[in-house]
Amino acid sequence: MNGLAYHLDPLRGLDGLTTAAQDLPEPGPNQVVIELLAASLNRRDLMLMDGDYPLPATPGIIPLSDGVGKVIAAVQELTGGDGVEHVVDTVGLPTLSKSVRSGGYNAQITMIGAMPTSVAEPVSEVFGTQYVSIRRIAVGSRTDFEAMNRAISEHRTRPVIDRVFPLDDAVQAYRYFRDDDPFGKVVVRMS
Secondary structure, three states: OOEEEEEEOOOOHHHHEEEEEEOOOOOOOOEEEEEEEEEEOOHHHHHHHHOOOOOOOOOOEOOOOEEEEEEEEEEOOOOOOOOEEEEEEOOEHHHHHHHHHHEEEEEEEEEOOOEOOOOOOOHHHHHOOOOEEEEEOOOOOHHHHHHHHHHHHHOOOOOOEEEEEEHHHHHHHHHHHHHOOOOOEEEEEOO
C-alpha cells in the first residue's frame, strides 16, 4: 500500500465518501502517474454525490476534477501496432479521423476540441473498420485557455481559497462546501 484514496458511492450523501488503501499504479505505454498534492471541490462533486449530475457516477469512483500534482512515473513505448486505448482530441473535427486511426480496438476518444472544419469527410471514411467510442466534453478552446493563462500571469492573479482541509478531513470539506456557502475554493491537501 502506497497511499490512501477517497472513493464515492453516489446517492449516499456524505456517508458515500469512504477511504481505501491504494497501491501506486505502474504506468502503461504512453501513460504517466501523477502524485496528487491537492484538489479543490466543485459543484460537480456535490452533483455526483447526490445523483444530480447528467451522467451517473460509477460506485467506487475517485471523485474530484480539479487538482494539482507532479508526474512521478512515466513510460513512453510504442503500441506495437495495437493502437492506443484512449485519445484526448483537443482540436475536434479537423483531427477526428487521425484520432480514430490512432485508436486500438474499442478505444475511447474524448473530444474536448470543437474547432469547425471546412472539409467534411464522409463518416465511412472517418471510421473505416475502427471500433471506437467517442465522448465529447465541454471546456473552452485551447486559444481561450492560453489567453486566460497569459492574463493570469500578467496580472498576477491568484485563486481565492476559502479554506484548506487535510485529506483526513475530506468529508468535513464536502460538508463545509455543501452547507456553509464558501467564498472561493475549498481545497483538500493530500499531505
